[in-house]
Amino acid sequence: METGTALPDVTVTLADGSAQALPxxxxxxxxxxxxxxxxxxxxTREAEDFTALADRFAAxxxxxxxxxxxxxAALAKFAAKRNLTVRLGSDExxxxxxxxxxxGEKQMYGRTYMGVERATFLFGADGRLAHAxxxxxxxxxxxxxxxxxxxx
Numbered sequence: 001m002e003t004g005t006a007l008p009d010v011t012v013t014l015a016d017g018s019a020q021a022l023p024x025x026x027x028x029x030x031x032x033x034x035x036x037x038x039x040x041x042x043x044t045r046e047a048e049d050f051t052a053l054a055d056r057f058a059a060x061x062x063x064x065x066x067x068x069x070x071x072x073a074a075l076a077k078f079a080a081k082r083n084l085t086v087r088l089g090s091d092e093x094x095x096x097x098x099x100x101x102x103x104g105e106k107q108m109y110g111r112t113y114m115g116v117e118r119a120t121f122l123f124g125a126d127g128r129l130a131h132a133x134x135x136x137x138x139x140x141x142x143x144x145x146x147x148x149x150x151x152x
Contacts, residue, residue, distance in 0.1 A: 001101055001121065005129045007032075008099035011068055012089030015075035020065065020089055022096070026127030029152050030063040031135075031145055033120040034102045038070045038078035038088070042118070042138050047078070049142035050086040052121050062149045069116060120145055124152050 007030070011021045022032065033050070035043040050064055057064050066088040068075070069147075075088040089096070097103040102117045118136040122145060123129055131148050133141065 001129055001132060003129050003131070007123055007127045008096070010091075010096045010099050012065075012091050012096055013072045014090070015082055015088045016071055017072055020087070025063050025065070026122065026125070027037050028061045028063060028125050029130075029149050030123045031057070031065070031120060031149065032100070032123070033064070033066050033118075033145075034097065034100065034116050035066055035068050036116045038068055038079065039151050043068070043133075044082055046118070046136075046138045046141065047084050047086055047088070048082060048140065051082075051084045052141050054085050056146055057084050057149065060146070060150050062146075063087075065089050067096055069094065069097065091118065122148055122152075143149075 007022045007026055009023055011019050014020050035046055039041055047066055065087045069091050071092055072090045075090055079088055091097050097116055102119045106115045120133040120136055122131040
């Protein structure tokens with residue numbers, strides 16, 4: 001996904017079972033972040049960091065949605081267990097992961113497998129990609145995204 005690319009025309013299912021068409025996020029800045037699996041250490045920390053900054057993102061007029069391939073019920077359980085307020089979307093079909101180019105080969109402990117790359121995309125109010133972070137390291141990431149969003 002290149003800078004200037006429009007929000008992909010895909011829909012995810014939120015933890016509450018409702019649908020979220022990603023193009024509907026246009027009209028104000030939006031953060032779409034992808035994470036590998038709910039309730040794992042790095043993914044939990046990332047969701048907690050975005051939740052901790054939720055009021056600041058809202059004050060800046062920035063919508064935030066975290067997306068994984070977990071089913072909506074698992075996302076709802078994750079959000080309840082961790083007191084998360086950030087919106088979580090399910091991409092069980094893989095359509096969003098494919099559209100954003102985050103599904104691919106990964107390696108861990110010498111094992112190669114297919115999975116979701118931790119990545120974040122910041123879109124301007126025009127619905128076009130302003131900034132992308134690939135292969136994200138979680139510590140300090142949510143703060144960096146907020147700073148970039150405020151600079152739009």
